[in-house]
Amino acid sequence: MGTVSVSFVWGWEWDPPFVAALVVAELVYVVLWARGGIVSRSLRLPPSRLTAFTAAMAIIAIALLSPIGVNGERLLSMHMVEHDLLIWVAAPLVLVGVAPMLDRAERFPAVVRKAPGYLGRPLVAWVTSTILLWVWHAPLAYEWTLADETVHHIEHLSFLGAYLLYWWPLIGSSREIDSLPTNGARVAYLVAGMMQSALLGALITFHQSVLYTAYLHVPGATPVSALANQRLAGALMWYPGAIIFTVAAVLVIRPPARLATRAA
Amino acid sequence: MTPASRQAALADAAGLTPLLAPDRANSSVLRVALAYLVVGLGSFLLMGLLGLLMRLDQGGILVIAPVWFYRVMTLHGAGMVASILLAVTGGLAGAVSATTRLSARVLWIALVIYVIGTSFVILATMVGGFGGGWTVLYPLPTHGLVWTLDAALAMYAGYLFVALGLLLYSVHMLHALASAHGGLVRLFALRFLFSFGRDTRDPLPRPPELIAGVISIDSIAAATVGALYLVPIFLHAAGVISVDALYAKNAVLLFGHTMANLSIYVGAGLVYAALPAFTGRPWRTTWAVVCAWDLIIILMLTNYSHHLYADFAQPVGLQLLAEIASYAVALPSFIVTIIGALALIYRSGIRWTAAPMLMALGIWGWVFGGLGAVLDATIPVNQVLHNTMWVPAHFHTYYLLGAVAFAWGYLFHMVRELSNQRASRASSIAVWLYGIGGAGFILMFFVAGANSVPRRYAVHLAQWQTYARVAIPFVIVLALGLAWLSWDLARRFMAAWRGTEGPALQS
Numbered sequence: 001m002g003t004v005s006v007s008f009v010w011g012w013e014w015d016p017p018f019v020a021a022l023v024v025a026e027l028v029y030v031v032l033w034a035r036g037g038i039v040s041r042s043l044r045l046p047p048s049r050l051t052a053f054t055a056a057m058a059i060i061a062i063a064l065l066s067p068i069g070v071n072g073e074r075l076l077s078m079h080m081v082e083h084d085l086l087i088w089v090a091a092p093l094v095l096v097g098v099a100p101m102l103d104r105a106e107r108f109p110a111v112v113r114k115a116p117g118y119l120g121r122p123l124v125a126w127v128t129s130t131i132l133l134w135v136w137h138a139p140l141a142y143e144w145t146l147a148d149e150t151v152h153h154i155e156h157l158s159f160l161g162a163y164l165l166y167w168w169p170l171i172g173s174s175r176e177i178d179s180l181p182t183n184g185a186r187v188a189y190l191v192a193g194m195m196q197s198a199l200l201g202a203l204i205t206f207h208q209s210v211l212y213t214a215y216l217h218v219p220g221a222t223p224v225s226a227l228a229n230q231r232l233a234g235a236l237m238w239y240p241g242a243i244i245f246t247v248a249a250v251l252v253i254r255p256p257a258r259l260a261t262r263a264a
Numbered sequence: 265m266t267p268a269s270r271q272a273a274l275a276d277a278a279g280l281t282p283l284l285a286p287d288r289a290n291s292s293v294l295r296v297a298l299a300y301l302v303v304g305l306g307s308f309l310l311m312g313l314l315g316l317l318m319r320l321d322q323g324g325i326l327v328i329a330p331v332w333f334y335r336v337m338t339l340h341g342a343g344m345v346a347s348i349l350l351a352v353t354g355g356l357a358g359a360v361s362a363t364t365r366l367s368a369r370v371l372w373i374a375l376v377i378y379v380i381g382t383s384f385v386i387l388a389t390m391v392g393g394f395g396g397g398w399t400v401l402y403p404l405p406t407h408g409l410v411w412t413l414d415a416a417l418a419m420y421a422g423y424l425f426v427a428l429g430l431l432l433y434s435v436h437m438l439h440a441l442a443s444a445h446g447g448l449v450r451l452f453a454l455r456f457l458f459s460f461g462r463d464t465r466d467p468l469p470r471p472p473e474l475i476a477g478v479i480s481i482d483s484i485a486a487a488t489v490g491a492l493y494l495v496p497i498f499l500h501a502a503g504v505i506s507v508d509a510l511y512a513k514n515a516v517l518l519f520g521h522t523m524a525n526l527s528i529y530v531g532a533g534l535v536y537a538a539l540p541a542f543t544g545r546p547w548r549t550t551w552a553v554v555c556a557w558d559l560i561i562i563l564m565l566t567n568y569s570h571h572l573y574a575d576f577a578q579p580v581g582l583q584l585l586a587e588i589a590s591y592a593v594a595l596p597s598f599i600v601t602i603i604g605a606l607a608l609i610y611r612s613g614i615r616w617t618a619a620p621m622l623m624a625l626g627i628w629g630w631v632f633g634g635l636g637a638v639l640d641a642t643i644p645v646n647q648v649l650h651n652t653m654w655v656p657a658h659f660h661t662y663y664l665l666g667a668v669a670f671a672w673g674y675l676f677h678m679v680r681e682l683s684n685q686r687a688s689r690a691s692s693i694a695v696w697l698y699g700i701g702g703a704g705f706i707l708m709f710f711v712a713g714a715n716s717v718p719r720r721y722a723v724h725l726a727q728w729q730t731y732a733r734v735a736i737p738f739v740i741v742l743a744l745g746l747a748w749l750s751w752d753l754a755r756r757f758m759a760a761w762r763g764t765e766g767p768a769l770q771s
Contacts, residue, residue, distance in 0.1 A: 183292075183297055183372045191379050202387035205414055231414055238387075238418075242380050242425065249376035255369050256292035 011067045011142045018064065022057050031052050034100060045100055053097025059090040064156065073146060074218045076226075076233040083159060084236060087133075088244040091163035095171040102172075120168030122179050122189050129166035132158050137200060139211050146214045167192060170252045183253050190252070194245040199240025205231050281362050281470065283541075283681045284766055287511060290361035294682065294764040295601035297361070300354020300375060301675045302757070307347035307382070308668060314340040316739055322724045323732035331410050333722035334395030339530060341398030342385050345524050346426055348663060350378060351671040352530040356479075358678060359472045359537035360437075364444045370436045376427030380679040384422030388447075397720065399520055402512035406501060417501055423493050427487040427519070434483035441477045443468055451477045452561075453554045462553035464688050468549040471557075476556050479526055482564045489741035490519030511578050514569070521568035526661050528580075529560060531670030532601050535623050538677045539605055542620040543612035547604060556596035563593035574650060576638070582645065590641030594634045602627060618691035618749070619680060622673030625699050629665025633658050636710070651720075653731070654713025657706055657733065664742075665702050672698075672749060682754045682763030694748035701742025708735035 033050050063069055072079035119125070135141055136155050145152040158250035169179045169189060180186045207230065210216055215226045284294065314336050320326035321333055328336070359364055388394045392415030396405040400423070405416035444465075445451040455463040469477070493515035500507045505574065540547050547553075569586035574576045605627055614620055636658030639645050676687055701731070712731035717724070724732065 101652055182295075183368065184295060187299075187372050187376055190376060195382060195383055198383050198387060199391070202391045202418070205418075206392045206412070231412075235414065239421065242384070242421075244345075245380060246425075249373050253372045253376070255367070255371050 004112050010144075011070055013065045015065060019061070022061055024229075026054060026057050029097065037103070038229055049097050049100060052093045056090045056093035056097060059085050059093065060160075074221075075229055076212060076215055077229050077236055080233040080236040082156075083242055084158060086159050087129075087163040087166075088241065090124065091160055092167045092171055092248070094160075095164060095167050099168070099172040120172055120179070122169045125165040125169060126192055126196075128188065129162040129193070132162040133197060134200060137204070139213075142212050143214050146212070170248065183256065186252055187249070190249055194241060197241045198238050198254050201234050201236075201241060203234070205234030205238060207234070273359035274412060275662065283358065283362060283678060284764070285362040288766040289365070290358075291764045291766065293361040293366045293371065294358050294518070294678070295761065296368050296371040296375070297354045297358025298675075298678065298757075298761060298764070300357070300371075301351050301671060301678070303375070304347045304349075304351025304354060305487035305668075305671060305675065307343060309750065310352065311340050311343040311347060312743075312746070314343070316743070319732045319739060321722065322333035322729065323736060324724065324726070324729045325733070325736070328722075331393070331395065331764075334397075335389045335393060337720065337722075338395050338398055338416030339386065339389040342389075342419075342422075343382070344529070344663065345398065346378070346382050346385070347413055348667050348671065349430070349529045349530070350375075351675075353666055354532060355534045355671055355674040355678070356472065356476050356530050356537075357433075359534060359674070360441070360476050362471075363470065364440050364473060364476075365408065366440050366583075369438060370432065371694030374429045374433040374436070376429075376606075377425055377432060380425075381422045381429060384418050384425060388415050388418035388422060391419055400516060402497070402507060402509055402516065406497075413501055417498070417648050420494050420497055427490040430483050431487040433543070434480040434487065437476055438480035438484065441469075441473055441480070444544030445473070448477070453549065454556050454558075454722060455503065456551065457558055468554075471536035471549055471553055472533050473546050474549065474554065474557050475536060478560050479530050479533070480755065481561050482522060482614045483526060484757060485565055486519050486522035488546070489515055490523075493519060499532050510575065513572060513575065514578075517568045518565065518569050521571060522564060524659070525564055525567070527667040528608075528633075529597065530562070531626060531671060532597065532630065534674040535562050535626065536617065538674055539608050541677065541681070542623075543608045543614050544595055545608050545612055547608060552600050553604065556600040558592060560597055563589045567593050567641070570646065571650075573643055573646045581609070584704075587641055587643055591638060591743070594638055597635055598630055602631065615682075617676075618687040618695050618752070619673045619676035621692060621695040622669045622676060622698075626666050626669035626673060627694065628699075629661050629669055629702075630667075633660075633662025633666050636661055648716075649713060651718055653709045653717045653719050654714040656719055660709055664700070666705065668710030669698070675753060676749075679753055679756050679760040682761075684763065685756045685757075685759055688752050691749060691752045694745040694752070696743050698749065699745075701738045701745055705742055707737045708732070708738070 030050065033045055033053075036044055045139055063082045068078055068081050068085070070118060072082045119128075136145070136159070141155075145155045160193075170186060204211065208227075210223060210226045213227070215221055216223060218226075284290065288404070317326065317328065318333065318336055318340065321328050352369075357371060393411040394405070394408070394415040395411060396408060396416065400416075400419055405419065406413060408416060426580070441451050442448050449455065450466045451469055451473070453468050456468060493512070496507050497512070498507060499505045523629065536547050540721055566585055567589035569578065569582045570590050573583060573586070605623075609624075636654070640649055640654060640658055676691075679685075680687060708731045712728065713719075715731075717728045719732060
């Protein structure tokens, strides 16, 4: 079996525009979070929201700039970890931080306040996230992201966007639209989200040939090592997803009395 | 007074417990119970289609490749055990919820974990090609020639999630019951038991509560063994250790056989819950009931070993224990249940609608399936019959005509009570179709087993195919019955769902 050389913990990528974007996003959030408290006590958000948003920015940085992201071009398994972090960790954490802010910010334009409510309708959100996840993992599209850095960025942005939509009905806290008002609906939505990503993960795990041929051309790679790494990559989409959805169930399924209060 | 509240008042006067608590505190739990029953029975129907496919193949009518046959067989087995257990555990949660404070939130979370587990099993078999049988008996799964180790690990991971879902349900159920009764001694009526019924200072649990407590302890033990069993299996897969095959077989059968066995006992708990509502007579917690069900706590965990009679390395003591436990676990509980049920029905003026008919069918299936099991658990008989169609015959009897009939019957009962709409008259005919179709289908397994037709064979010799061919028309009759029952439930289901809020809120 061949050996692909990889970057280790010190092999971070320095991408000034991207780092600047993350820093600006964090600063804007900190200002809005702090102003909320100054303007009115009712608009104050707890520090846990700030922590969640900051953690999300850190996770995005780790996913894309750390050796996880750097090695993703050489190892499919690392690329999959990158995707896992974006869609299952960063996206829900961003929403935990931002959603109550959108909910309370009366001064935001109506289109900004209402957009998540419409786009984040369960069916729209599930279909969008499913289509994007599957299309980007189709061999043709995936090879394109490896060949063109811009397309790669678009892929990551679309994953983040799609999964912000997916998590919105569960985490978004709009007072106007509660699209999953019962625990039964929440369970069905979670299971639907889990099933489609698990199916994709299983198809990659059990595929008997190398799906993304670009990984065959990485120095040191052989068909056997590329296939073994592909199996690992599929499992990395499948198994952690199951754990994430279990944790999500614990967090978003609520006592019926709290759901009733929220709906009212 | 609305019809539903009139029913509640009548039930109260007769010493019966209504499905919906007077303060509607269990509304949300009844919804989860309905969800468990519908998901479980829906999955049962899908798994039944896979069963039909296998019988068509064995009859030489629709031949499928052996590789696919074993995938289908594995999914059919695992899926049936999981779906039926889900349905009956949901029903039992609904049955005890009027008097025991259960958390709907915990039950929903357990459902999600359980479904995640089943998704692993579906993907491991249908995509990964795992065909090592639902029993995943070591070392076959890790040495598959037509599936990879990844597929075996995915199968095990699925079982791990299923075990964790069941564990969460059972721990919660046991905790809630023990809290409601002031401890396990009172829940299992131990003072009443050991004083031979003389010490009646503690209030006795209702039979469904006692049964829920018993099966919770067994579930916790089985699920814990199942989860712990996987540690050495995963370490073996990683090349760290080697696993003793006899230990592995004992552990996996203690888990799997108990899971399969639980369904029928949980299902019997539904009979204790529903039959009083049909007959207007409460089912008393007698000394015999307490003794029979308390015994099951231990006996259900010891009878699994009758599947290892053919393993010469198994200690003789365990083989004998298995034979004794197999008799002891079956006979007291079903004798007590049957006599109790007949006493309740006798001259009660019961109206034989679909729900009580299904319950009666379930008792019939339990008796015949249990007798088949007891015969197979007898060592000299087992030597001849165990690898024949006799074994599928007995478990199909107590599943299809036993536990599944209990689950359908209880769902009919819940929908009737909550929607306040009666089942159609045609449903009674559908139950007959279910019973006749199911009995004919199963009889051919028994006949094939008695004629030494081997089980788990994808390709059947020409002289064996007759049994499967005769069974198929019965399967069609069974399918027609189930299709009608499903339709009759579906048309009233939303009314029942809304009915969990109670009559006042409905209006």
